[in-house]
Amino acid sequence: xxxxxxxxxxxxxxxxxxxxxxxxxxxxxxxxxxxxxxxxxxxxxxxxxxxxxxxxxxxxxxxxxxxxxxxxxxxxxxxxx
Numbered sequence: 826x827x828x829x830x831x832x833x834x835x836x837x838x839x840x841x842x843x844x845x846x847x848x849x850x851x852x853x854x855x856x857x858x859x860x861x862x863x864x865x866x867x868x869x870x871x872x873x874x875x876x877x878x879x880x881x882x883x884x885x886x887x888x889x890x891x892x893x894x895x896x897x898x899x900x901x902x903x904x905x906x
Contacts, residue, residue: 845897845900846864847864847893847896847897848863848864848865848892848893848896849861849862849863849864849870849889849892849893849896850862850864850889851882851885851886851889853882854878858878858879858880858881859880859881859882859884859885860876860877860878860879860880860885861877861880861885861888861889861892862877870888870889870892872891872892872895877892
């Protein structure tokens with residue numbers, strides 16, 4: 826955790842809750858914006874060319890669900906059509 830962060834607030838979608846650890850969660854930053862981050866590294870999630878930072882709470886929750894679903898599918902060998 827760095828000086829810009831506060832303790833973690835995780836949002837997990839009910840359908841994705843399993844016995845597996847979800848790789849991504851959300852946290853509110855000191856500037857009141859929200860970040861989707863990797864729970865193993867603490868770094869902002871970067872599913873493409875941009876990091877999931879400076880989001881609203883709703884955006885962060887939505888993106889967190891998406892990146893966790895993609896990660897779960899990747900771990901289970903499920904490909905998107």
